[in-house]
Amino acid sequence: MQTLSTEDYLKAIYHVSQSSSGAVATTSIAKQIGAKPSSVTDMFKKLSDQNLVKYQKYQGVSLTNEGVKTALRIIRKHRLWESFLVSHLNFNWDEVHQVAEQLEHIQSEKLTNELERFLDYPTHDPHGDPIPNRALFMKTYNKILLTELPVNKECVCVGVKDNSSDFLRYLDRRQIGIGTPLQVLHREDFDDSLHIQAGKSTLMITKKTAENIYVKS
Amino acid sequence: MQTLSTEDYLKAIYHVSQSSSGAVATTSIAKQIGAKPSSVTDMFKKLSDQNLVKYQKYQGVSLTNEGVKTALRIIRKHRLWESFLVSHLNFNWDEVHQVAEQLEHIQSEKLTNELERFLDYPTHDPHGDPIPNRALFMKTYNKILLTELPVNKECVCVGVKDNSSDFLRYLDRRQIGIGTPLQVLHREDFDDSLHIQAGKSTLMITKKTAENIYVKS
DNA sequence: AAAAAAATTTAGACTTGTCTAAATTTGTTA
DNA sequence: TAACAAATTTAGACAAGTCTAAATTTTTTT
Ligand SMILES: [Mn+2]
Ligand SMILES: [Mn+2]
Ligand SMILES: [Mn+2]
Ligand SMILES: [Mn+2]
Numbered sequence: 420m421q422t423l424s425t426e427d428y429l430k431a432i433y434h435v436s437q438s439s440s441g442a443v444a445t446t447s448i449a450k451q452i453g454a455k456p457s458s459v460t461d462m463f464k465k466l467s468d469q470n471l472v473k474y475q476k477y478q479g480v481s482l483t484n485e486g487v488k489t490a491l492r493i494i495r496k497h498r499l500w501e502s503f504l505v506s507h508l509n510f511n512w513d514e515v516h517q518v519a520e521q522l523e524h525i526q527s528e529k530l531t532n533e534l535e536r537f538l539d540y541p542t543h544d545p546h547g548d549p550i551p552n553r554a555l556f557m558k559t560y561n562k563i564l565l566t567e568l569p570v571n572k573e574c575v576c577v578g579v580k581d582n583s584s585d586f587l588r589y590l591d592r593r594q595i596g597i598g599t600p601l602q603v604l605h606r607e608d609f610d611d612s613l614h615i616q617a618g619k620s621t622l623m624i625t626k627k628t629a630e631n632i633y634v635k636s
Numbered sequence: 637m638q639t640l641s642t643e644d645y646l647k648a649i650y651h652v653s654q655s656s657s658g659a660v661a662t663t664s665i666a667k668q669i670g671a672k673p674s675s676v677t678d679m680f681k682k683l684s685d686q687n688l689v690k691y692q693k694y695q696g697v698s699l700t701n702e703g704v705k706t707a708l709r710i711i712r713k714h715r716l717w718e719s720f721l722v723s724h725l726n727f728n729w730d731e732v733h734q735v736a737e738q739l740e741h742i743q744s745e746k747l748t749n750e751l752e753r754f755l756d757y758p759t760h761d762p763h764g765d766p767i768p769n770r771a772l773f774m775k776t777y778n779k780i781l782l783t784e785l786p787v788n789k790e791c792v793c794v795g796v797k798d799n800s801s802d803f804l805r806y807l808d809r810r811q812i813g814i815g816t817p818l819q820v821l822h823r824e825d826f827d828d829s830l831h832i833q834a835g836k837s838t839l840m841i842t843k844k845t846a847e848n849i850y851v852k853s
Numbered sequence: 854a855a856a857a858a859a860a861t862t863t864a865g866a867c868t869t870g871t872c873t874a875a876a877t878t879t880g881t882t883a
Numbered sequence: 884t885a886a887c888a889a890a891t892t893t894a895g896a897c898a899a900g901t902c903t904a905a906a907t908t909t910t911t912t913t
Binding site: 444445446456457459460461476477479 | 859860861862863
Binding site: 661662663673674676677678693694696 | 889
């Protein structure tokens with residue numbers, strides 16, 4: 420049985436390990452969690468004692484099988500709750516993270532599984548991230564960044580890389596969301612900006628925006 | 637902003653103060669919380685420093701106005717979540733307490749108020765206890781214990797005093813729940829047992845059972 | 854390969870919440 | 884009312900999680 424804090428660390432280690440190869444460094448977790456590196460070292464030792472991570476001094480950590488499972492159980496709850504907040508409690512997709520960060524720690528298998536049933540077994544959360552099912556298996560599809568999409572190819576927005584409120588509200592204003600049909604009309608060589616068709620309107624977005632939008636064709 | 641622990645103490649103090657007059661004693665809270673009296677003394681001091689209780693050494697505590705408000709906010713969340721678990725997530729009324737004990741600490745006014753809206757502004761939880769509204773006002777009706785009901789008077793079960801799983805499941809087996817019409821057919825002088833009409837069936841219950849059932853006529 | 858920089862760990866401290874054991878106060882009984 | 888019992892508080896300890904400052908190791912740069 421984990422504490423709130425160890426759960427957040429395991430989740431952070433999982434996320435960092437997904438977006439980079441090799442062992443997870445102390446400072447990367449310190450940044451993610453918002454703690455000092457010395458605190459992270461302490462926690463690495465505790466997690467190592469519980470066999471949730473493999474830890475070698477000065478060499479970072481990697482999750483054990485049990486560590487991965489524990490992380491995925493938290494992520495499953497986080498994403499189910501996010502889905503619930505958006506689908507039934509009138510939350511916007513930029514408001515859910517802070518609350519889900521708390522709800523993900525509620526301990527009750529029955530609660531999690533009944534919530535999943537109530538939501539009709541969603542496969543993705545409001546940000547397009549896959550929700551692990553009861554067996555902790557995630558359905559992932561081939562998504563690419565909008566920057567990698569060939570000109571004129573039709574596609575659909577299926578996710579975002581940056582989950583910040585700022586970015587999500589910016590997309591709201593541009594009327595881009597999960598499911599919005601997108602098409603690159605023209606790529607400007609000078610500054611890599613894109614002219615795109617988004618739903619029924621055409622607009623211009625910067626490279627920085629495009630590399631935070633996942634699409635599927 | 638309170639911690640999980642201080643919130644549980646405030647709630648416990650509120651409940652004990654409701655069911656007895658005068659200041660709340662250290663041991664009564666120790667029993668309720670499941671902690672040692674010395675721990676309770678420590679917490680009384682902390683709560684006193686925050687002006688949530690009035691505390692005099694050896695004389696127990698009483699909640700300040702701010703303390704009452706904080707307690708009611710937790711109770712509001714606890715009962716709303718209990719209602720949600722029963723009405724939408726297939727929980728039985730004897731299973732909700734342990735989970736609500738966790739959910740009551742989630743901090744998000746929007747979440748609480750949207751949950752209340754989603755549930756269509758319920759006034760009572762699955763155990764018949766009143767749910768404080770947004771202004772922390774509770775609608776209470778005149779309820780009496782089944783032991784106090786005159787013979788042959790028709791009434792309806794509106795609540796339970798004992799919230800233990802054992803008692804609630806016992807009531808399930810007897811097909812007595814919130815809303816069940818009840819009537820005392822005969823009071824046995826010898827052992828104070830009652831012959832009652834419960835819905836369509838007649839059955840016998842002990843005094844102990846009767847004094848844990850609230851009814852309204 | 855040595856020096857400098859960056860990353861990481863250790864040492865020691867603090868907070869919150871808890872405990873046991875001992876001391877103190879209050880209440881009750883003879 | 885003096886002795887005893889019960890309730891309460893104090894003193895001192897511990898675990899979890901965090902921090903700062905100093906020491907150590909690794910990595911990068913000259
Ligand atoms: Mn969290
Ligand atoms: Mn998400
Ligand atoms: Mn609680
Ligand atoms: Mn209840």
